[in-house]
Amino acid sequence: MTNIDFTAEVEKRKDDLLADLFTLLKINSERNDDEANKENPFGFGPRKALDKFLELAERDGYVTKNVDNYAGHFEYGDGDEVLGIFGHLDVVPALAQEGWNTNPYEPVIKDGNVYARGASDDKGPTMACYYGLKILKELNVPLSKKIRFIVGTDEESGWGDMEYYFAHVGLPEPDFGFSPDAEFPIINGEKGNITEYLHFDGKNDGDVVLNSFKSGLRENMVPEVATAVISGKGLKLSPLTEALEDFVASYKSKALHFEVTENNHKFTIVLHGKGAHGAMPEKGVNAATYLALFLTQFNFTAGASAFLSIGGNVLLEDHEGEKLGIAYVDELMGNTSMNAGIWNFEEGKDATIALNFRFPQGNTVERMQEILGKLTGVTEVTVSEHLHTPHYVPGEDPLVQTLLSVYEKYTGKKGYETIIGGGTFGRLLKRGVAYGAMFEGETDTMHQANEFKPLDALFKSAAIYAEAIYELAK
Structure with a gap:
């Protein structure tokens, strides 16, 4: 484990993290097939969110690639092996009549939580993970593997974004990776x-x-x-x-x-x-x-x-x-x-x-x-034509063991493997898992009215992601 105080590094950047997150949360990125066309395969909102995320990455010095507005990525570092990180910018619908107390696309902070559609699934965790890597880049921490940070725009529907991305990106799949789109300590198995x-x-x-x-x-x-x-x-x-x-x-x-x-x-x-x-x-x-x-x-x-x-x-x-x-x-x-x-x-x-x-x-x-x-x-x-078969990465795999050890360091709790019914982009890779950003005991509001993410959990997950990326790619 590194001696860098990632918690302190996140503290220095928490205002910037929130500002960037709010920028994404204000975009209604629900899939809308009525708006779909060649330039907006899942509607205007998902496309707008993808453009904004890649704009933020370019601001921070990354060279980005937009794969025909289905998905995009940027890469950092060099090495023969590639660590893939998969987030998504689309969200499930949020209707006022379903019990929202605030505008789901006007994020607000109340009682230490940020309320908005996507705060927990998956814009909040994606941005926390983005800042984890941003810290490593700004500190110029030496790494031996290439990192490809990939964001999709159709995870909540049919995964047409990733199907198109892998067919057209022109690059081999990452060798291993994780998706910040579930819960800690780890999700290393997903049902069909x-x-x-x-x-x-x-x-x-x-x-x-x-x-x-x-x-x-x-x-x-x-x-x-x-x-x-x-x-x-x-x-x-x-x-x-x-x-x-x-x-x-x-x-x-x-x-x-x-x-x-x-x-x-x-x-x-x-x-x-x-x-x-x-x-x-x-x-x-x-x-x-x-x-x-x-x-x-x-x-x-x-x-x-x-x-x-x-x-x-x-x-x-x-x-x-x-x-x-x-x-x-x-x-x-x-x-x-x-x-x-x-x-x-x-x-x-x-x-x-x-x-x-x-x-x-x-x-x-x-x-x-x-x-x-x-x-x-x-x-x-x-x-449905959209079938995901059962997926499992053994608990003894070094990927699983490394991520669990980082979780244990930051929480003081014993890590353990978990299999869920939910589907995440972690299953896109043979050696792929889901990792955070919901902690044990945290209220699960994903796909519900008044979705929120506790700020302390958001910042803690960013520190965990920073160290996890370092340990996997050092």
């Missing part, structure tokens, strides 16, 4: 990731009609809000409101709340739950499943009946797929998890529920698809 879509017939002409049902922003987010429009015989606003009040009261621990309105004999019900990262669905309250359960008391028919029955009776709290029948546990990698992330039903059209699975080695996409196809009322099961 696939989305499978349940299809339903949208026709329904019973006493009560499901005109529409919408919920979810991304497949990897627990839906916080669900909206259904229903119409039919015998429906009246007052009894419907009373039924919703009774339903919400019966699930008091879930802190559900609702609004219901009537317009032209159609009733719109909006139910609110709690968002969470789709890799940890048990941490959220899936509003769509609870709204589906509530609606099963009415006499829907055909595809609407199947859609609501599966949604409310099978998918409700079925985080490991036991009721679905796809549950699978591996001794090393653990269980399969399921998040019902996006729901679309429009009367008379093909309806879908997107199920995002994080699965261990031994489970397969084909096995789950076959089982799901046997669900009553499901007309078809299709599979």
Whole structure:
């Protein structure tokens, strides 16, 4: 370990770090396919964030490369081996109606935390890691390996950024590396990731009609809000409101709340739950499943009946797929998890529920698809083209051991290997892991309203990254 006091070096630069971070946080870098074109493959926001990050790197003396606005990088140092660092600048959507107390793209500091979309995932950690390397550069610390710092713009969706980057960058992949996009002490194993879509017939002409049902922003987010429009015989606003009040009261621990309105004999019900990262669905309250359960008391028919029955009776709290029948546990990698992330039903059209699975080695996409196809009322099961297979770097690998030793030095806690359901850019390399920046005991607000990052954790992670990069590349 070096005798450089990286904590003190971060302290000298914390104002600059925050200023640069705020510059990135103010950019709404949600993917927007309506804006996508050749120059903006994922919309204007992700492109703008990439441009700004590379501008900061050029300011600090790096030679940058923008790979057709999909991703970019800069390199530092020389050597035959290349250490890759992977961050991402895109963010999941942030909607005011989902409970934000501040503008998600006007970062604010309150009670020692910086609040903004991307503060924790992944602009905050990416900037902390950037400053870790910046310290080494400004101190002119000798290194024996080349460092390639890579940032993407589509990590939260389909990883089309990295697919394009590696196909067009014209350079060999880094030999090993890490992504500052998860938690400490380390993530050296990641489950597979696939989305499978349940299809339903949208026709329904019973006493009560499901005109529409919408919920979810991304497949990897627990839906916080669900909206259904229903119409039919015998429906009246007052009894419907009373039924919703009774339903919400019966699930008091879930802190559900609702609004219901009537317009032209159609009733719109909006139910609110709690968002969470789709890799940890048990941490959220899936509003769509609870709204589906509530609606099963009415006499829907055909595809609407199947859609609501599966949604409310099978998918409700079925985080490991036991009721679905796809549950699978591996001794090393653990269980399969399921998040019902996006729901679309429009009367008379093909309806879908997107199920995002994080699965261990031994489970397969084909096995789950076959089982799901046997669900009553499901007309078809299709599979996303974006498949990530299970990934694992052994705990005895020097990469893992080095990163754990740095973590132990700065925290005084024993490091240990971890396998998660989340997917990070760490899995892009055979010898790739995720490393920070969330500490044990830190509140996880990724993919949620009022996302924040504690400032002390941000600065501590920057010091850890500085020493980790040094130890890996010295």
